[in-house]
Amino acid sequence: MKYLLKILAVIIVITYSLRLVNSQSDVLVLSGLAIVGSSVYLLARDLDRFLSSLNSEI
Numbered sequence: 001m002k003y004l005l006k007i008l009a010v011i012i013v014i015t016y017s018l019r020l021v022n023s024q025s026d027v028l029v030l031s032g033l034a035i036v037g038s039s040v041y042l043l044a045r046d047l048d049r050f051l052s053s054l055n056s057e058i
Helices: 001-020 026-057
Strands: none
Touching: 001 026
């Protein structure tokens, strides 16, 4: 259950940071891209852990 909550939180963070990418300031655009990149990495890591925990239960 905690992996699903983490995945949901990462999706919310990506949604918010896309607003920063659409801003006019270069600093906000770069920070938004950094947040998106790190969030995608965390999403992939947690998704891998979630799938491996499902495989261990089966």
